[in-house]
Amino acid sequence: MKTEIIAVGTELLLGQIANTNAQWISRILAKYGASVYFHGVVGDNMERAVKTFEVASERSDVIIVTGGLGPTEDDLTRDAVKPLLKQNLVIHEETLTKIEAVYQNNNRQMTANNRKQALVFEHAKVLHNAEGMAPGQIVKYEQTLFVFLPGVPSEMKSLMENQVLPYLIEAFTLESEIVSEMLRFIGIGESALEHKLEDMIAQQVNPTIAPLASEGEVGLRLTSSGAEAKSKIAALKSDILQRAGEFYYGSDDLTIEEKVRDLLKENKLTLGSAESLTGGKFIERLISLPGASEVCEGGLVAYTPYAKENVIGVPSDLITQHGTISEECAKVMAIQSQKRLNVDAAISFTGVAGPDRSEGQDPGVVYIALQVGRRAPFVKRYHFEGGRDKVRLRAVKKGYELVFHYLKNL
Amino acid sequence: MKTEIIAVGTELLLGQIANTNAQWISRILAKYGASVYFHGVVGDNMERAVKTFEVASERSDVIIVTGGLGPTEDDLTRDAVKPLLKQNLVIHEETLTKIEAVYQNNNRQMTANNRKQALVFEHAKVLHNAEGMAPGQIVKYEQTLFVFLPGVPSEMKSLMENQVLPYLIEAFTLESEIVSEMLRFIGIGESALEHKLEDMIAQQVNPTIAPLASEGEVGLRLTSSGAEAKSKIAALKSDILQRAGEFYYGSDDLTIEEKVRDLLKENKLTLGSAESLTGGKFIERLISLPGASEVCEGGLVAYTPYAKENVIGVPSDLITQHGTISEECAKVMAIQSQKRLNVDAAISFTGVAGPDRSEGQDPGVVYIALQVGRRAPFVKRYHFEGGRDKVRLRAVKKGYELVFHYLKNL
Structure with a gap:
């Protein structure tokens, strides 16, 4: 399952916020062995957004799009992807009723723009958004699956955990959860550690070995998937510690x-x-x-x-x-x-x-x-x-x- | 100046870290009116990295690449961009000497991989990295400028501030369009400060006033654009300090x-x-x-x-x-x-x-x-x-x- 995550929003390109949505989605997908190959950010600009979705649809199985579903002029995700999907946008009645109720309850005037949030693709699987207004959507286009989620992190996370992830697990039979352990070493440089493990790193397939150097320390992330993931990790860890155990101080979050x-x-x-x-x-x-x-x-x-x-x-x-x-x-x-x-x-x-x-x-x-x-x-x-x-x-x-x-x- | 920021690193696609580098670079470029149109993240995969650089070179004037300059097998930025730039990689002697000295000073064995960090493009402007090993590089390719920076935030920031930004300001005659000053207060809460300035905040247009509370402090960001931006900021600041000056300790980066x-x-x-x-x-x-x-x-x-x-x-x-x-x-x-x-x-x-x-x-x-x-x-x-x-x-x-x-x- 080749996955790409695209965030839509000029605020990201101005550096007002960091793209923590992409990080969060990546982390949760990694657990299920889904491969995320690209992150992208594009602003609220029709031409560049259209182009970005085209490029993505040519190379990815699943495209998760965050942001651009709100009520303002700037929110262009639906319109930008419409020519590609060749589907009409229709009013989702349940959502519209919900939006109208919120405005009534707060004695606020609803504008035409607010109706925009109720627009969904005609063949979309609509995902009820318990935390906000705009629903999520899953839309198929030829071999590609588009998932549209709001940019607000709490809304995105809730939809992702409760609806998108179960859908993807079923659609792509993402059975095997990934097991991963970060081995932490101190007192040895990154290249010296790699040198000691050269043959293991050259042969790595499952588990994989990824070195990560940080301030005065080196980490080795072992990642495995499949039925015997845990015992494979344990065996590899034991082999690694036979060669470099004197520098190992602990795993995962231990400092x-x-x-x-x-x-x-x-x-x-x-x-x-x-x-x-x-x-x-x-x-x-x-x-x-x-x-x-x-x-x-x-x-x-x-x-x-x-x-x-x-x-x-x-x-x-x-x-x-x-x-x-x-x-x-x-x-x-x-x-x-x-x-x-x-x-x-x-x-x-x-x-x-x-x-x-x-x-x-x-x-x-x-x-x-x-x-x-x-x-x-x-x-x-x-x-x-x-x-x-x-x-x-x-x-x-x-x-x-x-x-x-x-x-x-x- | 159409700019694109590309981060190279599988750790980002696994969600182990957020791409805060792109945020930081975007924020600093926004101050100078440079337009950032895309952020991208690609993993440590040669084919996908090559393709990503190709796409970027067709649409952007300046491509800022962070990460992938380290000593390990995974660090592929130089090799991935080499076919596009059609330039050889050569050893930068000054860097090699520096790397050798570090290993000597610490009585550690230098491996062949460590030499890799001293490789630069033959026509690159090499940027001395005071905080780490791998230097930054600026390389021209037809109409496009590639800027290569280490992924370690402290190294990236230092190179960006001291060398890349001055270079871009000169090359693209960037002028700071937006003037902004952060006033810093301590010993008063956010709502108490806002209360003192209620009428000013209600009337704000240009300059704008944005309050920002952080651990035990409150900031007020004044932002103005246009010909008299500086004097407008100065006048508003003086008005604000007449009301809340006793809590003001300084501006901008002062701690x-x-x-x-x-x-x-x-x-x-x-x-x-x-x-x-x-x-x-x-x-x-x-x-x-x-x-x-x-x-x-x-x-x-x-x-x-x-x-x-x-x-x-x-x-x-x-x-x-x-x-x-x-x-x-x-x-x-x-x-x-x-x-x-x-x-x-x-x-x-x-x-x-x-x-x-x-x-x-x-x-x-x-x-x-x-x-x-x-x-x-x-x-x-x-x-x-x-x-x-x-x-x-x-x-x-x-x-x-x-x-x-x-x-x-x-």
Whole structure:
């Protein structure tokens, strides 16, 4: 079932709203194994709308159109598709009665335009719109099925879930629901992960493997359909984890912060931070999670050298000798905050967020130290790319990566 | 300038993300009177991508393509457009050097795929990507201009604002037809603000007035077109500020955090924080801004009673007597952090983020105290609605509101 989703509305082309309807419809169709091959947006312009529907009808089995069914002059979906469908528009009496009743109940004057919303194609399957005025419609044209839905998200969703989806499942025998799992990895780059799984990715059919890189992490979406979808996913996952399991932290909606919280809880450990360029962002993310009080005491945010001395307790001669952006300073920040916060583990961040250089070092240079129990602290220098925000975010993410790998190997 | 925006990426067709890139680009182009006639999304499929680019090149002057420039097999934008452009792809040495350096700096292995990101069309204008690896490109093909941008929003936006937009303004002599200013207010609700301006809003034609409420703030967008657009906006703004100026903090992209930083700088004051439920979010937002080191020493994040005693110095008998979620505790947190951080002003947050009650108090109850110089601290109890994240965000925003109003009246 080759599907295309077309939104009609100038407000989308002006950027006043995002096309979240297409996203929502795509997500629900993906679950049933329907292939969405194109999204399109066209404005309230007759010529371009007509052309868009023509192109779509030549390449897709199902065309889902959202928007352009309202009462105003701009609402041109019906008229634009009419020459293609070669069907007349007729008044849908049930809808007209409903519209008239709404206007009567509100003591408002009905205009000629309001009747327009009751127009449907003469051979359409009319879909009752419980949430609004204009009904949905399903119309066949040669080998193509056109589905017309209102652009208002609540109306579109209700029609889609209750009427269109059951219709499509029946018409296209979309029996097999798709099973999908997103495997989440940290500490390995996208290309390195792909390299490890090269042969699997080359051979993929069912399940498919789709890599997705995001800020400091990589995801692999495994998707399978058919009778044994679940066990196929489980088998492939197990093969993948044999090769790259050390970088895997969880699946689907789990975040690395939640994983770290869970590991801390399992190991009955508390964590604190000493932060300079990250400004408290590391500890804030942990505290943002329910259950944080069991695993987190707090953090020391010391942005200036003065604060590093007085709030954290970094000796002033260490700062004079090595500067605050140094391995030595990061180490002492971790050791001191572990003591002052009375936590099992403490992590520290010091570096240059930019845009300017600092203490003779480039923007992006960051030292992170991790101190656990009485072991000597781990410390490492990084050089992150990007602007001020990105450097800070990457540092925080790297911090979670370090804590995760440490806790995982306990 | 007939423009079309095409996003390449199967993740969009699966509904994993919405095409917010198209929205953002459309909005910025609309300001300059450029007409966006189509949005399209196509997946990581060579045949369909090639066809999509062909159709676009026949109807549009400018085609802006986002996504598909990364290092993986799926990233096919360059190869899909190559037959159409009839140009070779060549290695961009500057980019390759940059990619190699990133891998070296992080001691990671570079794979053959990573080189792919350095490929550009031989006659392209290459756009340096400060936020990521793959550069942007502008390529002319007969009468059509192709603009290739990464799909990562931060990279796309930076390239679009700094390089593509200036290029298009020059090439197509775009003039900004519409003048618009967003006035930003804090400390007044949307309906109260609308009430103050009732007659103005009723009479609006040119400029128009559009209110927009967001988390703890209200915006008023004034929009005008025509020859005297700028002076009309200025006159209306002045009228509005006569009635509601005390709540106005700035216009357009200015944030309340930036305004507070600027006021601190003007008044040569430093600020610190003592944070419990907000977890460091207040101070983190200040430190996220360039120039923060002049106005901010740091903060003390104390999530547990233990940390409040030991890190901030709240007396244990005060906690026993009043609890940590109390006016008394908030006050001492502010006073103590002012001392320990050696700052002119300190703000404290203590309360219940939820989902559970704490110390017999409901989720949403938050005490905020502000201590400036040697004056007695200001302290107030709030009850914010919403879930854990919302309560924490509202508390932080309220904190900025309090500091803003204090500094404004100095």
